[in-house]
Amino acid sequence: MRKRIFIWSCLLLLAGTTAKAQETAPQSQWHHNLYVELGPKFTSHLSPNLEPFRPTGGWGAYINVDSRMRTWQASARYEIVSPNYHWALRTGLQYGFNYKRIGYKQAEEVFHTMDYVDTEWYYFQVDNENQLEYLLVKGIEQHSHYLGIPLELRYYFNSGIETFRMYLAAEADLDFLVGNRNKVNFLNKDGMAPYAKQVTEQYANPDPMNASAYFGAGFQVGDRSGIGVGFNWLVHLFEINGSTGMLPTKPKFAGSKLQIELLIPLK
Amino acid sequence: MKKLIIIAAALLAMTACSKSDFKQTQYIDDPDYPGLPIYSEMGYNTYGAYINEQVFTVSSHGSNRPFYLVADRECLTMTLYGWREGTNLNMVFTLPIDSTYHLEDYHDLLALDGKRFDIDTTATSCNVKFEGYYPPTITSIYSGYISFEKIQQVIVDKEDAEIIVSGKFQFRAFGPDGNRLDVVGGRFDLGVDQTNFINFRR
Numbered sequence: 001m002r003k004r005i006f007i008w009s010c011l012l013l014l015a016g017t018t019a020k021a022q023e024t025a026p027q028s029q030w031h032h033n034l035y036v037e038l039g040p041k042f043t044s045h046l047s048p049n050l051e052p053f054r055p056t057g058g059w060g061a062y063i064n065v066d067s068r069m070r071t072w073q074a075s076a077r078y079e080i081v082s083p084n085y086h087w088a089l090r091t092g093l094q095y096g097f098n099y100k101r102i103g104y105k106q107a108e109e110v111f112h113t114m115d116y117v118d119t120e121w122y123y124f125q126v127d128n129e130n131q132l133e134y135l136l137v138k139g140i141e142q143h144s145h146y147l148g149i150p151l152e153l154r155y156y157f158n159s160g161i162e163t164f165r166m167y168l169a170a171e172a173d174l175d176f177l178v179g180n181r182n183k184v185n186f187l188n189k190d191g192m193a194p195y196a197k198q199v200t201e202q203y204a205n206p207d208p209m210n211a212s213a214y215f216g217a218g219f220q221v222g223d224r225s226g227i228g229v230g231f232n233w234l235v236h237l238f239e240i241n242g243s244t245g246m247l248p249t250k251p252k253f254a255g256s257k258l259q260i261e262l263l264i265p266l267k
Numbered sequence: 268m269k270k271l272i273i274i275a276a277a278l279l280a281m282t283a284c285s286k287s288d289f290k291q292t293q294y295i296d297d298p299d300y301p302g303l304p305i306y307s308e309m310g311y312n313t314y315g316a317y318i319n320e321q322v323f324t325v326s327s328h329g330s331n332r333p334f335y336l337v338a339d340r341e342c343l344t345m346t347l348y349g350w351r352e353g354t355n356l357n358m359v360f361t362l363p364i365d366s367t368y369h370l371e372d373y374h375d376l377l378a379l380d381g382k383r384f385d386i387d388t389t390a391t392s393c394n395v396k397f398e399g400y401y402p403p404t405i406t407s408i409y410s411g412y413i414s415f416e417k418i419q420q421v422i423v424d425k426e427d428a429e430i431i432v433s434g435k436f437q438f439r440a441f442g443p444d445g446n447r448l449d450v451v452g453g454r455f456d457l458g459v460d461q462t463n464f465i466n467f468r469r
Binding site: 054055123128130131132133134135136186187188192195 | 289293295309310311419420421422423424425428431
């Protein structure tokens, strides 16, 4: 008798659970979105190797170098969102273009140097065993192209407004170098191209792989079931591996990235 | 007279405006020798020494080289325009150069690479004198040297630019009253080309 009661109880419980599950089926569905994202990455870098530059500042012998790094990233990402619209996991394919330049900086008066000779180029010393050899260089550039895989975890807050959502994000990027070009702008262009390697070989090329982690926040505007746009700002936490090349970056808190995203819900 | 005209022409060339800051003095302080430029072999157009503990150093930091070299049949004269205690003081080295050196052109200075000349007026014809505003007078030098540590050619964009003459000097001398004059810590790093090398050997 007890055995029969137990079997009937189990059957009723199963039937009830199934019925409840059928009722809540639309709410338990995971949501799928596609994103197109674009934005700059701001990276602070350490001073480049200035040894090859001849000082041009006169008294105080000042090396007036302007070094800059810019990165732009674009990605297509797939997102799967939990049924309660809080947790989301995102991944996809990311393209990155990294531009670095060591160039001339407008001279400032240094100490008593009143007769500073204003030039827009440098004496750049290259290896030569028997002589002191310089090339007149206006700037050195490094153009690096990356393809990467981002993996991002988001937590969406319920703001109470259907068309506005804020979120926290943690992201890890694995970027692979797919192309690199070093370029030297010589003052005298004629016939100097073959000597570009003598200049660029004094600077490192980017490593073939770069892994970095970010944490940040953002918001989205638009109905969840329709097209939306969003912005996010992610702080660079640390870099696991990979030199970015001729301008060394800080391994931790090197900068941040700002991205605008276009959300396309998948049915 | 001819010498004076040639030197005046050379000085005029030295003061001519140059678009190249390669001729500019690149002065970097030597922390170990306060008041003096570092010893360098880069053609920074600097020099300096302590004269009885007073700083003698390069007088100009503009786009003009404040020194010149003159070669004749017997000597190489190196004149360094400088300052000591806020007043003009020039240091003039006269070195015996025999015919083996063939200093016809500033490139021939390369032959002096690594050479050292003892400065002892009692034994050699090497001499140093001062010129300027109340310059110290040297009657005899009893020990010292000037050494051309490194002389090298500078190439800019694959073309010849200048010769760098760098080295060190020091000497002890007596003045007219028998007072001692110690010149120590001397160093020079000079860029030389046709504008500040004069040849009277021809």
